[in-house]
Amino acid sequence: MPLASHKNVPEPSFAHGRGFLRTPGTLRRPATAQRILAAAEQAFAEHGIAGARTDQIVRAAGVNKALLYYYFGSKEKLYAAVLESLFTQQRARIEAARRPAPLPRRVSSHQQELIAYVNGYFDFVIEHPNFPRLVQREVMRRGAHLSGIAQGYLVPTHRRLTRAIERGIASGEFRVVDPANTVASLIAMTVF
Amino acid sequence: MPLASHKNVPEPSFAHGRGFLRTPGTLRRPATAQRILAAAEQAFAEHGIAGARTDQIVRAAGVNKALLYYYFGSKEKLYAAVLESLFTQQRARIEAARRPAPLPRRVSSHQQELIAYVNGYFDFVIEHPNFPRLVQREVMRRGAHLSGIAQGYLVPTHRRLTRAIERGIASGEFRVVDPANTVASLIAMTVF
DNA sequence: TGGTTTAGACTAACCGGTTAGTTAAACATC
């Protein structure tokens, strides 16, 4: 039974398996686990989930293979943890960019919110070049995590941006556009 | 030695390994080999080179595993053969669309050539939905076949289109545009 | 007859995952 239980694993105190979106506890993991995560991110981005080698990952993390399973349970769960960590960080990044440095006058606050979103995204991608590659791979896999990601990250972002545009239109600062289309274009731009 | 010699393989008469671009002989392969190729195309597109299973491929082709190695020598070479076959077909397709069905008047012959290119490409993609996926995968792999593909397929296509645009400008039928940029846009459009 | 194909046993290497155990620090107890 290759994908089965591993019931004897002592399940560390900061329990990792409590649902994909419920646990922002990624940052509370010990440094070693973080190193495994980083190495895994690199490996999965480069070789995909099937091509990545757990042995290579633990070697890069300077750690024993059993530790990988101690923390993450399985290769598949490790992969999920990598995605979750990245999306959590990205969301935090965009959230943090909500009160941006003031821009030149004639730029309304609603415009600022949109600009801050785009800036936040690009900053994040520059710091995490593996992020788009992994998303790409997940899309090609028609991955099971996609729906969870969409629910937890894309939908809220989409909603926030839509509202910002609607407010901008209502206050007369924006030309009248279809918010849905505009948001779609924005997201498409940042994905490619 | 996993990727090594296989020196005892009797090297079938229509020898497949004589260089990536030198052999348009793909179509001369026996029907059985074509079935293997088709099954491999599907498997590689779905799971990538690391995720695809040779056993699955031969089962889908209704063929013994030894035959795969009889014809293609290795998984890697089979993968290369899949790419080569697809690019060869695509080139033939675009080439064949050079004398297109006459379009409504007011469409010049140079415009027709560009339109034929785009049509040919889309027709091909519709018939071979695995093609873009495999190219995508190859790009993500930074695959070694990329340079050969670029040399053999992209460069000639690029040249032909550039010339068509230049002729169109020279004859006054096209607005004056930068051919390089326009070709890049055309190719980008068809890749996405 | 010779190119093609099969059956299927076989192997070496690989790879995800497990086991049984160690280490060191925190904690408790007297």
Add this chain to the structure above:
DNA sequence: GATGTTTAACTAACCGGTTAGTCTAAACCA
């Protein structure tokens, strides 16, 4: 404060299944 005791962190070695690739001998077939 020396003492057992617990616990989180970590490891070496191993296990069993999988996978690419091989080999032989025989059959198929044009």
